[in-house]
Amino acid sequence: MxxxxxxxxxxxxxxxxxxxxxxxxxYYCCFNYGFPVKSRKAPFCAISIRCCASASKSYNVNKILQAEPEIDDFVVVNFYRFVFIRDPQHEIAKHLTFLKGLDIHGRIYINEQGINAQYSGPSKHSFAYVEWLKEDDRFSDILVQTSPAFNGHAFPKLKLRYKPSLVQGVASxxxxxxxxxxxxxxxxxxxxxxxxxxxxxxxxxxxxxxxxxxxxxxxxxxxxxxxxxxxxxxxxxxxxxxxxxxxxxxxxxxxxxxxxxxSDKFAKCYVCNSQVSELRHRNCANLDCNFLFLCCENCVMDLGGCCCYNCMTAPRRRPVLPGFQRYKKWHVYRDQKVEA
Ligand SMILES: [Zn+2]
Ligand SMILES: [Zn+2]
Missing domain, CATH: 3.40.250 (Oxidized Rhodanese; domain 1)
Structure with a gap:
């Protein structure tokens, strides 16, 4: 009951x-850019300090652009707000104008119901956009979540556009x-x-x-x-x-x-059900499957990076990816011979 x-x-x-x-x-910690510090423990991570340091009200886009971003200074930013936007196209145009020249990649969707944004960029560029957005009363207290990007951009390009639904439909x-x-x-x-x-x-x-x-x-x-x-x-x-x-x-x-x-309680290889040591998803080597799955090292080798035996004989197979890489576009692999 x-x-x-x-x-x-x-x-x-x-x-x-x-x-x-x-x-x-x-409790909002200092890491949570733009929010009051109410952490129970003293924040000490480098990113926290950087977030707060860049929380100053004054920023200058030209100054931001002059500084060459370090590859380890990239962050991923997420925020959303449900609020009535009378003219989404006008709002989109405003955002595009502000972002012109800033190195921001990601998905920023706007419609009459509000905004939903996930993007990556050098921290100065990323937080300049947040600061600009917060000057608008509708977004001044928005919850902004940041995480480190580790290796440059986490998105291939910027998509800033009208979308009829801010989140994807899920049937349950x-x-x-x-x-x-x-x-x-x-x-x-x-x-x-x-x-x-x-x-x-x-x-x-x-x-x-x-x-x-x-x-x-x-x-x-x-x-x-x-x-x-x-x-x-x-x-x-x-x-x-x-x-x-x-x-x-x-x-x-x-x-x-x-x-x-x-980790042994849940992180199983999708193929053989054994425990995986690396909690890292990979896409099936068969482009037309592209299934995202956890796989043990043995099965990666045995199935050539595929998720199942059927995919191993598919026409558009790509080679096994080493390390933490992602697959590139198909033309990169099209003329390569992949051993069956
Ligand atoms: Zn396995
Ligand atoms: Zn597959």
Whole structure:
């Protein structure tokens, strides 16, 4: 009776929270750019300091452009806000004008219902856009989430445009059997936006006891560390996934210990079901499959980077990717001979 039903909105790796406790109240840490510092522990990571240092109100786009960005100074920024935008095309034009000349790649979608942005860039460029946005009263208190990009841009290019729906539709019939009045439902997603959308829909359908994780798992990892979290967090950009320590440097040691102790419980090879040592997704070598999966080193070699034996004989196969690389466009591989 009335147990928890933990409902993930398509987040590939799962969060296991204690069965009867809600997450502790959120404390915004210094890392959370632009927000008041209410951290219980003194923030000390380099990125925190940089965030705060660049939080000054005055910025100058030309000055920003003069500075040559370091490859390790790239960040990924996420924010969204549901607010009525009377003229989305005018809003888009304003944003495009501001971003002209700034080195920003990513997905920024705007419509009458608001804005949803995920982008990467040198930290100065990335935060200049945030500062500019916050000068608008509609966005002045927006929750901005940042994480390190490690290796330059996490998105191939900038897509800033009108989109009829700010989040992708997800059909779920998992809740059909659930008692709408008695069951407590905890929803979570990566950055919070999908829970905002779908909790509204579920409330309209009569669900009474809905809880959502504010700011999503990324905000949870930032404020709480890897408490009760196993594995990495999927990121929906070229980084694929990040360890909890990327969101909260203080918990790095704690995180690696948790991971060692409990990763065998869930991180299985998609092909042979053995435990994987590297929590890193890869795309199937068959371009026409491109399935994203976890795979052990043995199966990577045995199946030539494919997800199954069928894909091994597909016409558009690519070579096994070494290390943490991503596949490039098909023409790069088209004329290469791949051993069957
Ligand atoms: Zn395997
Ligand atoms: Zn495949």
């Amino acid at each position: 009335g147990g928890w039903s933990v409902h993930s909105v398509s987040t590939p790796l799962s969060l296991s929270l204690g069965s009867h406790s809600l997450p502790k109240p959120a 019939d998992q809740l059909l059997q659930v008692d709408k009045e008695k069951t407590d439902i905890l929803m979570y997603c990566t950055g919070g936006i999908r829970c905002d959308v779908y909790s509204t829909i579920l409330r309209q359908q009569g669900f009474q006891n809905l809880y959502t994780l504010e700011g999503g798992v990324s905000h949870y990892l930032k404020t709480e560390g890897p408490v009760k979290w196993i594995g990495n967090l999927f990121t929906f950009d070229s980084r694929l996934s990040l360890p909890p320590s990327a969101y909260n440097h203080e918990t790095m040691i704690e995180a690696s210990m948790t991971q060692q102790a409990s």
